[in-house]
Amino acid sequence: MTDRSSRRPRAPRGTLNRDRVLAAAVDLLDHAGPDAFTMRALAQRLGVGTMAVYSHFQGKDEIIDAVRDLLFAEVELPPADARRPPHAELRELCRAVYRLLSEHPSVLHLLATRPVQGDEGTLFAERALGLLRRAGLDGPAAARAYTAVMQYTVGAALWTARGRKVRAAQGCDDPAERLRSRFAGLPPDRYPCLTGLAPQLAAAQDGMPQYEHGLDALLTGLLGDPDGRG
Structure with a gap:
């Protein structure tokens, strides 16, 4: 027998x-x-x-396409400015x-399963590659640099999204506290680095600031000293 108390209220x-x-749909996907x-799950949610x-x-396909367009419309790409250092503009793009x-990890799945109809990812790739070329990289080097930056960005975003999901499931809003609790029970003689650096590791679990730290290191390695990075 169906438990009527578990049903969502009718709109x-x-x-x-x-x-x-x-x-x-965005809420369900996220x-x-x-x-x-x-379609049934979406209707129940509504x-x-x-x-x-x-x-x-x-x-379903039409909804997914509309969701993808909606989410990409939220991305505020910086205006192109030839007077700005390429490093600074590329940093904003990333x-x-x-x-x-990180806020909508399902976007990757949507892009993989539904061909892009508009300029969503294409425009970003064109801008990023153009900036890498303007920074002085030749064609092969720009292609490799773009791939490296995107691999890092996607991986970091999924790491952040997964951490947020785990914290929600465990009812823990503080990732630092979760790490401290995890490392507290480790034997220091066997894990001297993990136990000794637990506070520093906990402090590094901070989303955008940690991503920017790695991104700056990566871009500096690829493009050199980021003068006027902003």
Whole structure:
């Protein structure tokens, strides 16, 4: 027998619209993951029947495309400025991508499963490669540098997103405290570095600041001294 108390409350008639559907889709993807995204699950999250969702979108693929466009529209790429050092502009570009992926890690899955129709990722890649060339790298070096920066950005964003998910599941809002508790029980004679550097390791689990620390080191190694980085 179905437990009626576990059902989501029904939405008032006439309140459903495309914006509400997309907001619920983003929430479902972020918290349940792409594999759990179905029209039925989305309808349940909205508190409506499945056919009510179809009155605004033709199907799952159309919703996913709209979600992807919506999320990419949130990325504020810095305006191109030939007077700025390439390092500074590239840093801003990477920060924008990191922020998007760390807040919405399902974007990677959406890009992998649904071909890009617009300029979302293409525009970023063109800008980044152009900046690397303007910084003095030749073609092969710019391609390798772009790949290295993107690998780091994607990995760091997924690390941050995973940490946030684990903390939510464990009911722990402080990643530093979680690490301190984990290392407190380790024998110092066997793990001298982990126990000795526990406070420093805990302090490094701070999202964007830690990402920027690694990004600056990577860009400096690739492009040299970042004068006027900003």
